[in-house]
Amino acid sequence: MSARLLKHGAPSPVLVTAIREAALTGLLVVVLAVPFLGLKIENAGNGLLLETRWPAAFIAVGLAMGGRVLLVLGREWWHRPAVFDRFPGTVFLSERPLWGLGMAGILLALFLPLLLPNRYAIDTATTLLIYVMLGWGLNIVVGLAGLLDLGYVAFYAVGAYSYALLSLYFDYSFWLCLPLAGLLAALFGILLGFPVLRLRGDYLAIVTLGFGEIIRVVLTNWNTLTHGSQGISGIPRPSFFGLPFGVAVEGGPVTFSAFFGIAHDPLHRVIFLYYLILVLALGTNAFTLRIRRLPIGRAWEALREDETACRALGLDPTTIKLSAFAIGAMFAGLAGSFFAARQGFVSPESFAFLESAIILAIVVLGGMGSQTGVVVAAFVLVVLPEWFRDFVEYRMFLFGAAMVAVMLWRPQGLLSHRAPTLRLSPGPAPPH
């Protein structure tokens, strides 16, 4: 079909393209590398000194050009169309293999504390699961309903502060606060959503970004209620359905270890928290998989596909968007109250825009609407940086590079499949 690579005779069009693109890339990198790499300002005691590092700049240009040539040739080698022509024209892929993957993942998650009984591993897994749950929650809003929400962390904050404040002022227990936090976050979702959901696309994104910041600023400045930027500490840890995890003291409440007649181990609480977030996250997933197959879930997807057509069919876009917003917010609220209970401390710093960005990145990277993709992406964005702690200065760089790479090679996300929610022909039924 297309010209094979490196034929003899006249220079093949591929080679010409490669050279042209490499030249362009080289030019671009020269512009960037000369000031950033080639020149360096050194503080020489009594003044500034301009140093030059031409070899570094030279290497950068060479690498970029060579990389571009390889990219163009590699592209041709695989007979793939140009990067930007390859937007998904997907057909429904079978969900079966992914389902197997998901089951394996769940099994692994269930036995993780036995396989890796150390605090660090379980803590990391807990953090991962918080992000997975947030990703699944945001997936309802962004992936299913197609509403670009840049302020999702606001609802996470509402959930966290709900528990923190309710326990601080009213002494409510975690188990009571958990559903309340979910409800309050959903309520905030409706309150914030009502005025903004008339907006479309970019406008909605900007306004939600603003709301996310407003919540954070309010939390920072309402000193009398939230203790401002100092945050709230000493938030009670969740009990094992009434049995606290502390060391048993004479005359104190019956502890978990005393009740079960085992030696006290601080790991118990860590493992319990892990299973708690695992249940919450799996609950979120089960809910999403189920609701996708109900009228409201289909309406979300229809709205993402074509709002005008929805109106012509008698669907009320405002209610449908609000429901997606509220339910997404509810899961963030649940995750938030778990976060507060786990840390025992909340402060506005935990809810900065970067958190929203990471959660959104998890959804986009994973493949919008793909539940398994969220897990993979959360792993890539949350756990890998943990492993590469030594490269912490390069973290943001790797983050950016990963995003660019995904947008180039898989603009539809790492895993992007959509199985129909019901079938006319008795085909393989999509799993629940």
Add this chain to the structure above:
Amino acid sequence: MQITDQTPSTPPLLEVEHVSMRFGGLVAINDLSFTATARRITAIIGPNGAGKTTLFNCLTGFYRPGVGRMTLHHPVRGPVRLERLEGFRVAREAGVARTFQNIRLFPRMSVLENLIVAQHHVLMRASVCTIAGLLGLSRYRRAEAHAVGKARHWLERVGLVAHADREAGTLPYGDQRRLEIARALCTDPLLLCLDEPAAGLDPRESQDLNRLLRSLRAEGVTILLIEHDMSVVMEISDKVVVLDHGQKIAVGPPAAIRTNPAVIRAYLGEEEDEPLPPEITGAIGEEGKAHG
């Protein structure tokens, strides 16, 4: 110059009275009045930019006309004033469904899902705002099976059953058009508004469409049809309303419209617009000769 509307034997389903719609300085529809008889096909024709799509947008709640009344005589609810309904309520409360000139499907959902979304309200009620659905109650499952049954019925009617589980956006053009019609029909409309449904169809598909529209009429659906292909208009419509520059220039049975000098002038004399495709001029001439 205007041909008077013959008195219909059946009462009008839709009455449009003195409707005007302007966009800034542009008058897209000017003082338009006509009626659509129940169980009949009323064609709306006119050159490009005549205001046909704008009329549909007014009827289906996308635009609110500055002046005028649009009354739908609902057999159960009585007269419903369309211009007073909030846009998205028109489909459900007045039973008006439409298709779009540029097809608007839910492209990444399956064909079947497109038809199920059209039955959102029935299913929503059966799922008791999602709760019965979440619990998987039999009441909801029955309603869903019924909705699938209706979808299958319309898919059979438009010949798309074999493609029910395909992604709607991957269907060929003609199939997408028919799917959009099937989707509108899944809302059980009283009045079906079709915006150039034959555009881009090959002759055989176009014939199938005519057959479908005739059978729908026989089953009691009232149809408003925007159409460019004169042969289609002449063949299946019971009444034709001709618009030009937002103005109604003629109304009457197709045979009379064909020979109406104002209509011929509107079609032939539009030098400032794009030239008329030969199949339209040809159809007008031929039909005129054949019946004249």
